[in-house]
Amino acid sequence: MNFEHLIPYANPLYFIWLALAILPLILGLLLAGKRWGWYQILLTVVFIYISFSGGYWQQGVALIGYVIFQTVLVYAYHRYRTQKNNSWVFYSAVAAAILPLFLVKVTPLFSGQASLFNFLGISYLTFKSVQMIMEMRDGLIKEYHPARYIQFLLFFPTISSGPIDRYRRFEKELLHAPTKEKYLQFLERGVWNIFMGFLYKFILGYYLGQVMLPAVTKELLNHGLFSWRFFAYMYVYSLYLFFDFAGYSLFAVGVSNLMGYDTPVNFNKPFLAASIKDFWNRWHMSLSFWFRDYIYMRLMFTLIKKKVFKSRIVASNVGYFALFLIMGIWHGLTWYYVVYGLYHALLICSNDAWIRFKKKRGKHLPSNRLTKAFSTVLTFHAVCLSFLIFSGVLDQLFFK
Known part of the structure; x- marks a missing residue:
């Protein structure tokens, strides 16, 4: 089966596969109060494959190489951070963590083509990696578990565009599934967030972005800034940007809720x-x-x-x-x-x-x-x- 167009939350078929795949996890949390770790890992592998297969296979390869690099880097920093010249080790680790993202940003300026290191979500994974190194230096993260760190990086509901979670919060929920009573609240909130996401992204965002925005953009380009088209474009684009991105974020948070995670929200009016x-x-x-x-x-x-x-x-x-x-x-x-x-x-x-x-x-x-x-x-x-x-x-x- 060709999954080429099943990028996260952009295709109705993605939601069908998601609903079928996540159902056993929901039943486990709802009926037994347990989250099967092995099944979550399996879900992660499957949905990363869905997101980076077809014409996106180069991005998938880049993602795998990136995760290996960051996992080894954070391990190395955790091991050597107590050396006397701690500042040098720290700044070197942060610079190394940022380097792949830096190359992705500057490569098009020199070659005119996207970097081979580029993949969907590299910015958000980089933020997670830098956060990990900084909190290790601050003494807030004292132990390093590579398997947990990889699951934190590759948490598939938020992998492409966030929200950006915090490792300590994520690890706590990874190790301790919510009680049945608490999960019922998560379930209710997750369903609500997903339905609101459909309203925001596929109804309001679609109308603003696919119907209104092309029209007001054409008017603005034809008549210039000094007309009412200036305000029309400004309002339409701003509302489109909000509803499209907030809708995506509601999907990511809602799916996280269904999996028993209290991922932080991204927008609050x-x-x-x-x-x-x-x-x-x-x-x-x-x-x-x-x-x-x-x-x-x-x-x-x-x-x-x-x-x-x-x-x-x-x-x-x-x-x-x-x-x-x-x-x-x-x-x-x-x-x-x-x-x-x-x-x-x-x-x-x-x-x-x-x-x-x-x-x-x-x-x-x-x-x-x-x-x-x-x-x-x-x-x-x-x-x-x-x-x-x-x-x-x-x-x-x-x-x-």
Whole structure:
């Protein structure tokens, strides 16, 4: 049988195979309160084969090589991390963990072709690997079990686009199946998430992305930015981006729930955020929290400890620009992704300045439902403008 088009959550046939394959696991948890580890491993092998067979076999080979490389790397770091020159070992391990992703990002710039190391989900697996090394250094992960680590990397419901789980949380649930009572809650939540995923991705996301977006894109390219088409495109693309990605994330979380895992959610009504910081606490949360915990907080600690800047405010602003520049470059090495990142850094720094102003001189400024509604609308439009930049349509308007 040809599984070429059965990439995760993109084809109705994928859901049919998924439902049939996951049923024994559901029955085991529901009736016996047990998760059969061997069956979960079998599911992982089968669905990785489904996702990377046919025309994607090169990606499958790259995935296998990548997992072997990261497993050996984390083992080596775990073994040698206690050496006197710990910092050198640590930074070398982090650099090595990032290297395959770095090659994937830069290879097209020089060769014009995708890297041989590329496969669907390499970014999210890299985040997991770097997280593992950093938490080992912090002493939060004291033991290394390669089999558990591989299952963490290859957890198939989230392998292609997250959410990005944390190893300690995943390991705890891997070793201890939920009780029958708790699993009933997981089951109910999982079914709800999957049905909401269908609504988001295949109804709302499809209509916005396949019907409305081509029409408004054509109008915008024909008439330019200085017309109502600018707003039409901005709103449609922003809503499409949300419903498509949030729908995928709901599928990933829902399937995880059915397997007895409480995988963290990725979206929490982001367009209702009353500030840009609130937005990043609601949008693609597993990614934004990962960047916050493993890049921003560590960078801030270094800047303050080394007294690179006298002012904490300056250090914080530098940290934000570094953080969002990295996030922009991670999306791709094109000017609009870089501008997207720098734009969000500017928004965050401006938000912090406004908060400081209110604490010092804003005691008499109104604070009520009307001001909160105004903040929410303002944040929504600031975010939509960033997604317009992110979409790359400006590149088509100005440089094509």
